[in-house]
Amino acid sequence: MHHHLKTQSQRNLCFFSIGLIFLIGSCNEPLTNVDNAKEKLAIENGYLAHEGFRRSLLFVKAWLAQADQESGLIPRNLKESIDIWNAKDAAADNYPFMVLTSAILDPALYNGKMAKILQTEIELTSRLDRLPDTYSFTKKGFDKEEIDKDEIIFGSSEYIKDGLLPLTEYIGHTPWSERMIALIDDIWKNAIYETAFGNIPSLNVEVNGELLQALSRVYWMTADDKYLNWAKRLGDYYLLGDQHPTDDIEVLRLRDHGCEIVSGLCELYVAVANSDAEKAAAYKPHIYRMLDRILEVGINEDGLFYNQINPVTGKVLDDKIADTWGYTYNAYYSVFLQDKYEPYQKAVIKALKNLHNYSQYDWEDGSADGYADAIESALNLYNREALPETKEWIDSQIQQMWSLQDSAHRKATEAYRNTGIIEGWHGDGNFARTSIMYSLWKSQGVTAFPWKKELYLGAIPLENGILVSLVSDENWEGKIKFDHQRHQSIFNLPLDYPRINQLPEWFTVNKDQKYLVNFSKGESSQTYQGKELMDGIEIKLEKGHQISFVVSSKE
Template structure:
């Protein structure tokens, strides 16, 4: 492997930026062992691999963009002539944006922004809601407006794409697009219920809307979003459409499981804002979760694809690659209510993941691996089981191996080496790779990122140890993550969420941090704001820099 070769090549030499002129410090200097420094740099090679593959994916797909509009096609085979919201916009394009935001600022501020503006201009059809666009027709693919399909596609775009983008990059044109879409979905709500009009009867759409509304309510502070969410909550939990009490088919993988997470996100929201509604929802929420555990899991605690919750019959015995999407709901309720049986259910599943090494998720699809790895990463962020770490490290290699290889159903090679399977699910490959890389760097990023640069980190007591090395001289900044669930979404707690970009080492704007270079020989103190904005680093070719960052006693 590339990173193993690098370990043999580079000497453990320590260098630091002469531009910092770091001062001596009276606090006891933390010391990092050579083993810790090596482990941090090994993480740097792994993070680099994820980043490299993600940016290759972006450049590969841009080669297939429509020459006139610049929009990304739905896929590279039968749907290469169309852009659509539920696939191209929801699953692929947002993670091109995310990758560019971290790795290529010029591309992020240029082409990625242009695509968004073009999409708004060309595809908005039902108010600001997008419809499928044909490149060859230079107009909409369908002559008639299909309101159900437009709302479905818009809800997918919000939940799968714009929510995770907003969570990481904050308030931007993409978050504005998200708000516009959610407002117009509800403007076009037309299904009458005893609780008010709702925009869909589709369980996937409503699950996605529940997730979006719960987060947007906290982000904006606007009660209308919580009110809309409560309409859906009443419809499912109080109105004869309960997911386990009242239906005969419950899908526990994606395209169905969203309702479970959505209802539990709403439960967390009302538990922190509306005690009367929280009390009304609690019993039906627990009945839903208890019944799913009772009849919807195998002996290892993983979920079947589909069940009849009334009879307990297993309708599809394949194991859901999106098991973590549903366990997010259980862990969220555990965090809210400290109901430990739900934590134990999560730990059971995580403890058995080793049995699913090289498992045939979705018949070997990279998308299946992406969802399974994301599931584990999000839960590992809360429960750091050693076996889970080993499983994630193993399975990411399997997923990466699928890039550049022909899809098993099609022997024709794509003309560019960054393509994974040539459909919109390729974006999920990048999403999970970015999640993995941020884990391996503990959320620390380099600006500018260069393919010759390696940056990794490991947790260390109250802080982290960062190791960096470059194949060429490099000058830039390293930037630190912050509690985005507070600063961007303003959530009451960091409960696990579908497509979340987990937080690892975070700094607080109002605190001071000690940054120690080279075995404690030099150090300086920085504010959290300074670390978020970035501290300057200079690397000489082949020289490793190791840095310990921890809260300052000053």
């Protein structure tokens, strides 16, 4: 079905019907007979979404230009580590968000060069079974002669949690999800550390926190008990043994590279609460004691987490504010969703309401990566608690983060300034991750295929649906696709609890449900199955013409 804006004479026509707005007009002309404020807000969101998408694609192409010419792999950074590819940085933080950007904005790049990089990586870097090791471009082989099992497992766990999990959450079952499961399996194949609860693959809290997150989700995705059993082994080690994060460990990082254990244990708690009541009852008091102690000694007056504490003595070891504050609050909100324990919800809301005090805060000393983590923290929780002050803070902070791509940023490599590269290290990928996350919020998860730099698509939520606005600087023809409940359809999770590096769901359609959509005065409201909206509605736009339409549920 095509909805084609045909003639110049149509530009000033406006039609209104219940459950539908259809507008044709120059994007610079006032529109009448409709709720102009909502329509204006939707197209303003389209400009913001476009900015995030444009910048992300610019980042991808700039980094691809720096790929190793022979292997095609992305270097760790453009400075001292330009000769190597490694799992914990290049693969975990940069490459996956080049894949994500391409999946949304450039399918040919996604199916071509991005897929080829994955194949090359597996062929060249797999060393301990299928687990990757650091690869040198000049040596055309591994950077170190000896195998460091701990380092290989650390890099693989980073790649899984930071890169492959969020990719899978958005694009579903692909070669990247297969790579993720292969890495998990081989990490546990090489679990050599003996404990009272069975062998575990690491004694590093970051690694084990990352594995807890991955195992808890992959268990639901695969329905394979081995993943939950491995996660329980780690849960027992930390909650039922002598490694409790706040009872027994005297240094607890509440920022990344440490906070993962808090989120991981709470993800496991949600998993067992929905699959193993006996284990959930065993874990519950220890989970609550951990969370309560962190709130007691680990937050400032605004409810944001310090970088590092001694939870045993209560001493603050690093009083800077964690840019990843929302990663830890994901854990609190997850337990709130599971148990309806309101003090944890209130702790999250307090932090969200006080973000205005951090509008000029230099996250990680002004790093784009620091801004990305702080903005993601807010976005993921705003998805659950839509406070207007949080929205204002996110909108202001994204502009500050974006400006770092344009400026002569003090951390950038001189030769690559103003090319699309942000700071010239693997953290640049997090800039794209958060920009994509922000853009999908501004489009309410609606995407255009093919995406073009001339096309602007934004949306706002309505009580029973969504208002979408589009305008293009050139003629455009393609499909508008709607998001779905990915936490169910891809991961089969029991509930949509907040997760680190998650791409939140905004407006979603149910594939079996019916929806009303209408595009012109001469047509009655068209009924679509949710599956049809997911596959895409065909649209034709003429240059300079703007349309807005409402999609609403029939049930």
